[in-house]
Amino acid sequence: MSHARRERILALAALGRGVLARLAVLREVSTLLGEVILAIGRLLRGKARFDRADAWAVVQASGAGALGVVSLVNLLVGAILAFVGAVQLLKFGAGQFVADLVSIATVREMAAVITAVVLSGRTGAAFAARIATMQGNEEVDALKTLGVSPVEFLVLPRVLALTLMTPLLYAYACAVGLLGGWAVSAGMLDLSSHLYWSRSADALAGTHFVLGAGKSLAFGFLVAFAGCFHGLRAGRNAAAVGEATTRAVVSGIVGVIVIDAVFALCAYALDV
Incomplete structure (x- = not known):
């Protein structure tokens, strides 16, 4: 040969x-x-069959525990959108349209995507690390021995918690992002608060919120599922936890971008 x-x-x-x-x-x-x-x-x-107290702790960690980082990131993203938009719009004497730009971009795209990326790096990684550690300590095998389904006991509470909390965080992120855009508009463009908020309200429609909320539901499920999936697939050695966490974060972020692209194509096809 x-x-x-x-x-x-x-x-x-x-x-x-x-x-x-x-x-x-x-x-x-x-x-x-x-x-x-x-x-x-x-x-x-x-x-x-799952621990209600543990499920409630997951809800608190996934929701209220993420408010700080979600607030900071979305506030800065809203401010950046307003700043970049203002630089270009001022060249055409259309600075007042910054409010339209920030409101539509935040509600349709940025709030849901940025929040999902933050949750992937924070909550999805935590899910993967926790379950991978239990896998290494043979706690998952112990659950099976006791006749308890690991999917019901470990995966179900986390998937439901993050799926339900992500739309709430999305709504909060929309408000914070618009607030960041208002701060830049008022400081850089001398745009009155009344004009900014009235233009934002006029630019937005119910379909924008429905689209963003639908995305956030899908993103929440994906991030939680990715974290639990890679946690359950983790090996039994010391490096397995880190590897599972890395895979969960990467697959979560990539999945969020892919799903967002699918939503964008569907919205275009349906003229939403």
């Missing part, structure tokens, strides 16, 4: 192994997703 032919065979073998590995991951994702859906069904029938 020639060297060139051997190299081609090795390359094809490596490609095949890569494809099989991706298919295996896809199968694991589909399996966990199905188990989560079944667990939600059992919860609705009152048959799900």
